[in-house]
Amino acid sequence: MNNPDWHKKNYRRNLVDMHINAWDPEFMSKFDPKAYVDCMIAANVSCCMVYANSHAGYAYWPAPDGNHHPGLKGRDVFGEIVELCHKNNIEVIAYYTLVFDNWAYNRDPSWRIVSADGTSDMEHYDERGGRYGHTCPNSEGYREFTVKQVSDLVKRYDFESIFFDMTFWPHVCYCDNCKRRYEKELGGVMPRIVNWNDPKWNAFQAKREEWLNEYAFLCTNLVKSIKPAVTVNHQYSTITQSWLVGVTEDHTDPCDYVGGDFYAGPTEQGLICKLFNSLTGSFEFHTSRCLDLRDHTTSKTAEHLKLQSCIALAHNGAFLFIDAIDPAGAMNSDFYKQMGVILAEFSEYEQYLGGTIVADAAVLFDMWSKFNPRDSGKSVMDPGFRLGSTTVKMPHLDAVVSAVRALKEKHIPYTVIGRRNLKNAIDKYRLLILPDILRLSDEAAEDIRAFVKAGGRVYASGRTGLTSLCDVFGIEVLGETEQQFTYMAPTAEGKHYFADSTPQYPLAIHGSQQIVKAKPGAETLALLTLPYTESTTKSCFVSIHSDPPGCSTKNPALIFNNYGKGKIIWAAGAIEAHNQGVQDRVFIACVEELLDRRTSFVFEAPPAAEAICFAQDGGVIVSVLSTQATLPPVTAHGLRIKVDLKGKQCEKVMLLPAKTEIKYIETDGAVQFDLPPLELFQMFKICYRD
Numbered sequence: 001m002n003n004p005d006w007h008k009k010n011y012r013r014n015l016v017d018m019h020i021n022a023w024d025p026e027f028m029s030k031f032d033p034k035a036y037v038d039c040m041i042a043a044n045v046s047c048c049m050v051y052a053n054s055h056a057g058y059a060y061w062p063a064p065d066g067n068h069h070p071g072l073k074g075r076d077v078f079g080e081i082v083e084l085c086h087k088n089n090i091e092v093i094a095y096y097t098l099v100f101d102n103w104a105y106n107r108d109p110s111w112r113i114v115s116a117d118g119t120s121d122m123e124h125y126d127e128r129g130g131r132y133g134h135t136c137p138n139s140e141g142y143r144e145f146t147v148k149q150v151s152d153l154v155k156r157y158d159f160e161s162i163f164f165d166m167t168f169w170p171h172v173c174y175c176d177n178c179k180r181r182y183e184k185e186l187g188g189v190m191p192r193i194v195n196w197n198d199p200k201w202n203a204f205q206a207k208r209e210e211w212l213n214e215y216a217f218l219c220t221n222l223v224k225s226i227k228p229a230v231t232v233n234h235q236y237s238t239i240t241q242s243w244l245v246g247v248t249e250d251h252t253d254p255c256d257y258v259g260g261d262f263y264a265g266p267t268e269q270g271l272i273c274k275l276f277n278s279l280t281g282s283f284e285f286h287t288s289r290c291l292d293l294r295d296h297t298t299s300k301t302a303e304h305l306k307l308q309s310c311i312a313l314a315h316n317g318a319f320l321f322i323d324a325i326d327p328a329g330a331m332n333s334d335f336y337k338q339m340g341v342i343l344a345e346f347s348e349y350e351q352y353l354g355g356t357i358v359a360d361a362a363v364l365f366d367m368w369s370k371f372n373p374r375d376s377g378k379s380v381m382d383p384g385f386r387l388g389s390t391t392v393k394m395p396h397l398d399a400v401v402s403a404v405r406a407l408k409e410k411h412i413p414y415t416v417i418g419r420r421n422l423k424n425a426i427d428k429y430r431l432l433i434l435p436d437i438l439r440l441s442d443e444a445a446e447d448i449r450a451f452v453k454a455g456g457r458v459y460a461s462g463r464t465g466l467t468s469l470c471d472v473f474g475i476e477v478l479g480e481t482e483q484q485f486t487y488m489a490p491t492a493e494g495k496h497y498f499a500d501s502t503p504q505y506p507l508a509i510h511g512s513q514q515i516v517k518a519k520p521g522a523e524t525l526a527l528l529t530l531p532y533t534e535s536t537t538k539s540c541f542v543s544i545h546s547d548p549p550g551c552s553t554k555n556p557a558l559i560f561n562n563y564g565k566g567k568i569i570w571a572a573g574a575i576e577a578h579n580q581g582v583q584d585r586v587f588i589a590c591v592e593e594l595l596d597r598r599t600s601f602v603f604e605a606p607p608a609a610e611a612i613c614f615a616q617d618g619g620v621i622v623s624v625l626s627t628q629a630t631l632p633p634v635t636a637h638g639l640r641i642k643v644d645l646k647g648k649q650c651e652k653v654m655l656l657p658a659k660t661e662i663k664y665i666e667t668d669g670a671v672q673f674d675l676p677p678l679e680l681f682q683m684f685k686i687c688y689r690d
Contacts, residue, residue: 002229006160007257008282010091011313011350012343013320014040015049015286017293020069020327021056028071031329033080039336041088044343049093049163049320050081052153055132057103064152065145067103071329082157092159093233096150098137098219100166104145105133111142114175116192116380121171134170137215138177147222154226161231162223163259167216168238168245169208170387172380182207194385195376196438205243212246213254220254231256237286239367240272242392244385248367249418252279259284261322263292266311266627270610271404273315275365275416277357284318285311289335296324299335303631303680306342310681313346314612314623316353348657349683352621355614358600359415361591362429363403366419369396369438373463395511399435399461399577406576406584407433409607412591413600422447426454431594436462436574445469453564457594459587461571466514473570474522474561479515486513486573487529487549488557488586494525497558497589500582503529506549507586513572518556526558528572558590567594604640608633609678611641622684624675632680639675643686651689655682 058069061078113134237260238247276283312319407414445468487506490498501507532550557572576587603611650671653662664673
């Protein structure tokens with residue numbers, strides 16, 4: 001205890017979901033804290049996230065409001081687990097859920113989140129997943145309840161950290177509490193129609209984000225006022241969800257480090273780990289041991305769990321696996337023994353972690369751009385705006401994910417950053433990638449301008465910076481195409497970027513493009529080409545299935561420009577967003593041109609392999625992953641890496657953790673070596689000579 005930096009060297013973590021209801025007296029009646037901790041010991045975890053309450057609203061300690069889980073018959077199982085964990089040198093994060101709390105929801109209707117139609121979620125079991133009762137962060141009664149419960153928890157027990165889950169808006173709330181705040185702070189009636197062109201709607205959304213962060217700070221500051229050394233972490237997985245949840249980059253402020261649970265594939269996990277590393281350094285990546293949270297019994301394969309743990313490890317992050325308690329309180333001890341084998345191997349690498357990620361390119365993920373402008377005019381009750389909807393589109397996030405995938409597959413050293421990282425970008429990165437950013441702030445735009453002026457390079461696409469960076473990009477904006485399927489036709493100057501496209505068969509863009517004209521000095525690399533028709537009505541088409549190119553224009557679609565000491569390539573549409581090889585090649589050609597075809601390391605490997613490097617004072621840590629879709633992976637042979645020594649000299653290269661020396665050659669200021677056959681994960685250390 002009393003070590004606020006505990007999380008920086010603690011990497012193997014577990015959470016056991018205990019969202020158990022109480023309508024059957026058998027539920028939680030057989031829970032055994034000793035058996036729980038024995039499972040943690042068997043799994044070789046170094047930290048447990050332990051439930052203090054759950055979404056069902058029942059507490060696992062003698063909470064002051066009488067919401068103690070009745071199946072426990074008065075037992076303080078939270079306290080017992082904390083004590084046993086500490087006796088076994090396992091650090092503890094207390095889990096406390098906010099907003100999602102059925103007990104609090106049922107206690108007082110005035111605490112509830114209310115939708116625009118005047119109803120609350122548990123009234124719509126079939127339509128809106130009514131297992132969950134949602135309480136409003138603006139409710140004074142619910143805030144008082146939160147303060148009372150959290151104060152008691154923090155005062156009673158000694159633990160290293162607390163994780164506040166579900167700190168987000170599951171719906172746009174129109175309860176009386178929110179209405180009063182809106183009227184007081186903005187005036188008038190809360191809007192019910194989404195409109196990203198309407199200042200009133202944008203002001204309302206900004207208030208939702210502000211109110212949420214205020215509530216997060218209420219909880220964080222409360223903990224710190226009682227025990228300043230206890231670290232605080234709020235659920236951060238919602239950064240990839242839409243505007244609905246109200247979570248932006250400001251959500252890092254009430255957190256000592258970030259973390260959250262994710263369930264996508266290796267590319268998305270790598271994106272999140274890089275972003276988390278750039279935001280707070282230390283972070284934790286959560287994921288379930290089952291295939292998803294709905295499945296209670298089907299474990300992922302050992303290879304799957306090992307790959308997910310190693311992706312976190314390769315980014316200097318903690319790996320937290322999530323299990324779920326059986327209703328009566330039992331746990332699958334055999335699984336924890338299997339996990340122990342994975343985490344025992346994991347632990348052998350921990351001493352080598354640390355440093356700064358080696359990245360030539362940084363992809364900006366702008367958390368204020370998580371919306372679709374084409375949704376303007378829809379009601380907030382539209383099914384697409386429900387939490388977890390798979391129909392909602394976020395063009396910026398789609399472009400970020402696809403850009404990251406292309407960079408990974410082409411082995412270009414990259415990372416993912418937020419707006420705040422732009423302040424010192426010129427000292428860290430040579431290239432900024434700005435994929436179809438919809439709401440770039442004036443401050444961020446000035447940081448980008450300064451980056452380019454000082455010699456940085458930028459690739460920008462689509463709607464990025466259209467009101468603030470046109471002079472940097474070398475464009476004057478005239479409008480946007482009505483057509484949602486458009487083309488880019490290469491010019492003679494831009495032909496080498498478009499190896500697979502010609503003016504007759506131009507590059508397809510699955511979306512609109514900006515209509516611009518080039519400013520003096522800017523070089524046009526491609527021209528906008530439109531389909532034959534301006535309309536997409538049923539009766540007005542050329543080819544019944546497709547929209548072939550038919551209308552050439554003189555408007556630039558891809559531009560190269562110099563600004564200050566820097567260089568820019570600007571695309572009228574998001575080339576990088578397509579997940580297709582032809583568009584990937586154009587995007588990567590732009591990136592390579594801006595990097596002068598020179599990178600901090602060159603990795604010769606199949607697209608499914610990834611090298612991640614961290615620079616340390618004494619050398620470079622090189623982690624190599626096989627992220628093949630089918631597991632166990634096919635062993636990869638013939639891999640080679642060449643790493644720029646940045647003016648240093650190499651003393652030796654070691655395969656970790658055994659410290660086996662690897663043959664290498666040193667040439668042109670870089671060290672090059674061949675990798676042993678790669679199965680799933682390898683780590684090397686390039687040691688500098690003193």
